[in-house]
Amino acid sequence: MCGYGRVMDAQPAAVEGGPLVVLEQVNKHFGELHVLQDINLTVNRGEVVIVIGPSGSGKSTLCRSINRLETIDDGTITIDGEELPAEGRPLARLRADVGMVFQSFNLFAHKTILENVTLGPIKVRGTSKAQARSEAMTLLERVGVANQADKYPAQLSGGQQQRVAIARSLAMKPKVMLFDEPTSALDPEMINEVLDVMADLAKDGMTMIVVTHEMGFARKAANRVVFMADGAIVEQATPEEFFTNPQSDRAKDFLSKILTH
Numbered sequence: 001m002c003g004y005g006r007v008m009d010a011q012p013a014a015v016e017g018g019p020l021v022v023l024e025q026v027n028k029h030f031g032e033l034h035v036l037q038d039i040n041l042t043v044n045r046g047e048v049v050i051v052i053g054p055s056g057s058g059k060s061t062l063c064r065s066i067n068r069l070e071t072i073d074d075g076t077i078t079i080d081g082e083e084l085p086a087e088g089r090p091l092a093r094l095r096a097d098v099g100m101v102f103q104s105f106n107l108f109a110h111k112t113i114l115e116n117v118t119l120g121p122i123k124v125r126g127t128s129k130a131q132a133r134s135e136a137m138t139l140l141e142r143v144g145v146a147n148q149a150d151k152y153p154a155q156l157s158g159g160q161q162q163r164v165a166i167a168r169s170l171a172m173k174p175k176v177m178l179f180d181e182p183t184s185a186l187d188p189e190m191i192n193e194v195l196d197v198m199a200d201l202a203k204d205g206m207t208m209i210v211v212t213h214e215m216g217f218a219r220k221a222a223n224r225v226v227f228m229a230d231g232a233i234v235e236q237a238t239p240e241e242f243f244t245n246p247q248s249d250r251a252k253d254f255l256s257k258i259l260t261h
């Protein structure tokens with residue numbers, strides 16, 4: 001047992017580096033829909049947190065709020081002790097600190113793989129072209145697509161494109177990486193090549209928040225599973241505890257559905 005709380009209000013035991021991403025009493029509505037309800041979540045430096053839950057439970061909205069692609073109605077979100085800036089340059093800097101990888105690969109179609117990875121560091125971080133190129137090649141090497149550097153996204157498989165998307169995020173030297181169902185648009189044979197890159201990243205100590213239903217990955221790489229339903233965090237536990245002994249009826253019901261496939 002790792003001491004993670006099984007009830008909604010329990011906070012996890014502190015991991016080495018202390019809190020990096022902290023959400024306190026976060027609420028958000030889309031019109032009548034209360035899409036995030038009193039969310040309290042602390043992700044510690046080096047921690048890997050899996051967010052899991054039924055479709056429509058607010059997982060993507062949670063990720064987008066952390067990156068400020070969505071505004072919140074009330075509560076606070078801090079990254080490394082700093083509250084999310086509303087706009088302008090401070091927001092661009094914050095976004096650079098929070099890497100995000102989406103379900104769709106979102107690469108720039110008319111730029112080469114290498115240009116996709118160097119663009120952010122040059123434009124946002126002010127890195128020199130030569131430095132950005134050299135760092136990009138190291139990252140492309142790391143995700144196993146260095147030999148594709150001069151191609152265009154459409155020439156790559158989905159799995160390769162998603163690995164480039166990861167490299168592109170890493171090029172900004174983010175403090176935390178968010179992944180929103182990064183493998184759900186991939187053909188089955190490409191899922192593992194992306195999950196392997198993510199597992200390596202986790203092993204290297206990257207702080208990660210990952211929305212995924214890939215339980216093998218969760219068991220292998222995650223410190224904690226957060227289960228969401230109807231906009232609220234219903235339950236959190238270690239992967240082992242959560243998958244073998246879910247506490248809430250919502251989690252039991254959800255797991256029974258995904259486990260039968």
Ligand SMILES: Nc1ncnc2c1ncn2[C@@H]1O[C@H](COP(=O)(O)OP(=O)(O)O)[C@@H](O)[C@H]1O
Pocket residue numbers: 030033035053054055056057058059060061062
């Ligand atoms: N921009 C939006 N405007 C209105 N409703 C939205 C918007 N984005 C998401 N929603 C709704 O908010 C709820 C949560 O969506 P989402 O965060 O995408 O859930 P999940 O990622 O868990 O499937 C859903 O009911 C969805 O239809």
Ligand SMILES: [Mg+2]
Pocket residue numbers: 059060061180181
């Ligand atoms: Mg989603």
